Amino acid sequence: MLSQVLTIARFTIIESLRNRLLLLSFLVIGISFGLVEFIGDLAITEHRVTQVAILAAFLRMSAVVIITLFVVSSTVRELHDKTLEMILAMPIRRGNYYLGKMIGYFYIAALVAIIFAVLLLLYADPEQIVIWTISLFFELVLVVALSLVMLFTFNQVPSALAAVFIIYGASRIVTSIFLMAKYPIIAHTSIAQQFMDGFIELLTWLLPDLHRFTQTAWLTYNTADWSTLLPLFGQTVIYLIFLSFIALFDFYRKNF
Amino acid sequence: MHYNHFLHKDRPVSDVPRPVKRLLLLALLMQLTWHSFQEPVVAKAKDLAPPLSTRTYVMSSLGEPIAAAKFLNLWLQAFDNQPGASIPFYQLNYPRLTKWLDTILELDPEGHYPMLVAARVYGSIQNPEKQRIMTDYVFYKFNENPNKYWRWLAHVIITAKHELKDNDLALKYANALAEKATGKNVPYWAKDMKIIVLEDMGEVEAAKILVGALIESNEITDPYELNFLTNKIAVLEEKTLKKRQSVEK
Numbered sequence: 227m228l229s230q231v232l233t234i235a236r237f238t239i240i241e242s243l244r245n246r247l248l249l250l251s252f253l254v255i256g257i258s259f260g261l262v263e264f265i266g267d268l269a270i271t272e273h274r275v276t277q278v279a280i281l282a283a284f285l286r287m288s289a290v291v292i293i294t295l296f297v298v299s300s301t302v303r304e305l306h307d308k309t310l311e312m313i314l315a316m317p318i319r320r321g322n323y324y325l326g327k328m329i330g331y332f333y334i335a336a337l338v339a340i341i342f343a344v345l346l347l348l349y350a351d352p353e354q355i356v357i358w359t360i361s362l363f364f365e366l367v368l369v370v371a372l373s374l375v376m377l378f379t380f381n382q383v384p385s386a387l388a389a390v391f392i393i394y395g396a397s398r399i400v401t402s403i404f405l406m407a408k409y410p411i412i413a414h415t416s417i418a419q420q421f422m423d424g425f426i427e428l429l430t431w432l433l434p435d436l437h438r439f440t441q442t443a444w445l446t447y448n449t450a451d452w453s454t455l456l457p458l459f460g461q462t463v464i465y466l467i468f469l470s471f472i473a474l475f476d477f478y479r480k481n482f
Numbered sequence: 483m484h485y486n487h488f489l490h491k492d493r494p495v496s497d498v499p500r501p502v503k504r505l506l507l508l509a510l511l512m513q514l515t516w517h518s519f520q521e522p523v524v525a526k527a528k529d530l531a532p533p534l535s536t537r538t539y540v541m542s543s544l545g546e547p548i549a550a551a552k553f554l555n556l557w558l559q560a561f562d563n564q565p566g567a568s569i570p571f572y573q574l575n576y577p578r579l580t581k582w583l584d585t586i587l588e589l590d591p592e593g594h595y596p597m598l599v600a601a602r603v604y605g606s607i608q609n610p611e612k613q614r615i616m617t618d619y620v621f622y623k624f625n626e627n628p629n630k631y632w633r634w635l636a637h638v639i640i641t642a643k644h645e646l647k648d649n650d651l652a653l654k655y656a657n658a659l660a661e662k663a664t665g666k667n668v669p670y671w672a673k674d675m676k677i678i679v680l681e682d683m684g685e686v687e688a689a690k691i692l693v694g695a696l697i698e699s700n701e702i703t704d705p706y707e708l709n710f711l712t713n714k715i716a717v718l719e720e721k722t723l724k725k726r727q728s729v730e731k
Contacts, residue, residue: 268556271598271707276552279590283549398545402537437545446548447592 230318231326238300238330247296247334251341254288258345275446278349282442285342286362293335293366294390297373301327302383311482320477324470328370335366350445357450361440364455364462368434369394371469378476396429397436404430434465530561530578533585540589551590558582559599572607576615579604583619594634597623598707601637602714610646617642621655628658629665632672633701636692639675644685652679669699686718 242248262281269276304310313323343359350358372393376386407426439458444450495503536547543550558579562571583596597620605616617638624635635655643652656675663672672695678688693711696702702711 265556266706268560269552269595269706270559270603270710271704272552272555272593272595273704273706275593276555276595279546279549279552283543283546286546287544395544399541402540402545406537442546442548443592 227319227322230322231329234313234323234326235329235333238327239333241300242296242330242334245296245300247292248337248341250292251338254285254292255341255345258284258288262349274349278346278445279442281346281349282358282440282445285345286365286440286442289335289338289342289362289366290369290394292338293331293369294373294387294394296334297331297370298377298383298386298390301374301377302381302386305377305381314482321474324374324474324477327374328470331370332367335370336363339363339366346445351448354444354448354450357452357455358440358444360455361444361458364458365436365439367462368436368465368469371466371473375469375473375476378473378480393433394436397433399437400426400429400433401435401437435461530575530582532578533582536585536588539585547589548593551586551593552595554582554586554589555593555595555599558586559603570607571604572609572612574604576604576612580615580619587623594631597631597634598710601634601641602711605638605641606645606714613641613646617646617651617655621658624658625662628662629668632659632663632665632668633696635659635663636672636675636696639679640685640688640692643679644688649679669695669701671695671699684722686715686722689715689718 258281261284262277265280266273266277310323314320339359339362342362343355346355346358369390373386373390376389376393380386380389404426407423438461441450444454539550539554540547543553561574580600583600586596587593600616600620600623605613605620607613620631620634620638624631636659639652639655639659642648642655653676656679659675660673678691689711693702693708693715697708702708
C-alpha cells in the first residue's frame with residue numbers, strides 16, 4: 227500500500243518539475259526582487275520594513291495562486307486524459323490514490339515555500355523567516371486540499387478555481403467581516419440583518435482561521451516565536467482531515 | 483531543436499484566405515478611426531479623497547494590514563505626482579491628509595512613517611496655516627503616546643520656532659515633551675529641548691543638533707531616513723546661505 231502511495235506521489239512531483247513549476251517560481255522571485263527594490267527606493271524611512279511587508283504579502287499571494295493553479299490543472303488533466311481511470315483500473319484503492327497525490331502536492335508546496343523564503347533572507351530575520359515559511363507551508367497544505375475538494379465537486383477548471391479563491395479569500399477576511407457585523411456603526415435589529423449576522427458567524431465556525439497564518443508582522447517587527455506555530459499546526463491538521471474526507475466522500479461516489 | 487522549427491512551424495501567410503486578411507486590416511483601420519474620434523485625454527489633478535474605514539483596507543488586502551499600510555504610505559507620498567499633473571503639497575486638503583495618516587497608523591500601529599511625513603514632509607511647506615495643522619496633528623499623536631512619538635514632537639518644535647516663528651508654540655511643545663515623555667527610551671537631551679527654543683540658535687544649527695542627537699541615541703537607524711534628513715539640512719543650509727548673500731549685497 228505504501229509503495230503505491232509513494233509511486234503516485236513520485237509521479238506527481240515529476241510532473242510538477244516537467245511542468246516548469248519551478249521555473250515559474252523563480253520568475254516570481256525575479257519579479258518580486260525588482261518590485262521590492264523599486265519600492266525600497268521610494269520609501270524615505272522604514273525602508274527595510276516597507277520592503278519586507280510588501281514582499282511578504284506578494285509572495286504569500288503568489289504561492290497560493292501558483293499552487294492552486296498547479297493542483298487544479300494537473301488533476302483536471304488526469305481526469306480528462308483518462309489517466310485516472312487507468313490508474314483506478316489497477317488494484318489500487320481510491321484512498322491510496324488520493325493520499326499519494328496529496329503527498330506529492332505537499333512536497334511541491336514545501337518546495338515553493340522554501341524558494342520564496344530564500345528571497346526574504348535578504349530582508350528579514352532568519353528565525354522569523356523559518357517560522358513564516360513553515361506557516362506558509364501549512365497554509366498551502368490547506369490550499370492543496372481545498373483545490374482537490376473543489377475539483378472533485380465541480381470537475382471544471384474555471385468553477386474550481388473561482389471556488390478555491392472565494393473560499394480562501396473568505397477565510398482570510400471572515401474575522402474582519404464578523405467584527406464589522408458584530409459592532410455596526412448603526413445597530414439594526416431586522417430579521418434580514420439577524421440572518422446575515424448568523425450566517426457570517428456560521429462562516430467563522432466553518433472556515434479555517436487563515437488570518438492567523440503567515441503574518442507579515444512576524445517579518446517586519448519580529449513578533450513570532452516557535453509557539454506561534456502550535457495553534458496553526460492544530461488548525462491545519464483538523465481542517466486537512468475535514469477537507470480530505472469531503473474530497474474522499476465525493477471521490478468514492480464518482481463514476482468514471 | 484532547430485530555430486527554423488519556430489520560424490516555419492506555421493503555414494505560410496499565403497494560406498490565409500484573402501477575405502480574412504482584408505477584414506483584419508479593415509478591423510485595424512476601424513480601431514484607429516474610432517480612436518481618432520475620441521476626446522483627447524487631458525491630465526486632471528484629482529483631489530485627495532477621504533480614506534475608507536480601516537477594516538475596508540484590511541479586507542481588500544486579504545487580511546494584510548501592514549502591507550496595506552506600507553503601500554498606502556507610498557501612494558500618499560506620491561499623491562503630488564499624478565499622471566501628467568503635479569499638485570504641490572500645500573494644495574492638498576490637510577485635514578483630510580491627517581485622516582489618511584491616522585488610517586495608516588491604525589493599520590500599522592508599530593510604524594512611524596506617517597509621523598515622519600507629517601513632521602518633515604507635509605509640515606515643511608511654505609504655508610503657515612497648513613503647517614500648523616501638521617504640527618497640531620503631531621502634538622495630538624504625541625499626547626496619545628508620548629514615549630512612542632516624542633521624537634516627532636522634537637522635529638516639530640524646530641518647525642514651530644523657525645518656520646512658524648511662534649516661540650510660544652515651540653515652548654508649549656518643549657514643555658510637553660519634558661513633562662510627558664518620561665519613558666526610559668527617551669534620552670535626557672529630549673527633555674531639554676527648551677534650550678534649543680530659548681537659545682538664539684539658527685534653524686540649521688538646531689536641526690543639526692537634533693539629527694546628531696537622534697543618531698547618537700540610536701533613534702535613527704534607517705539609512706534612508708538619515709539620508710532624507712541630511713538632505714533637508716543641506717537644503718536649509720543652502721537657503722540660509724542665499725539669504726545671507728542677498729543681505730550682504
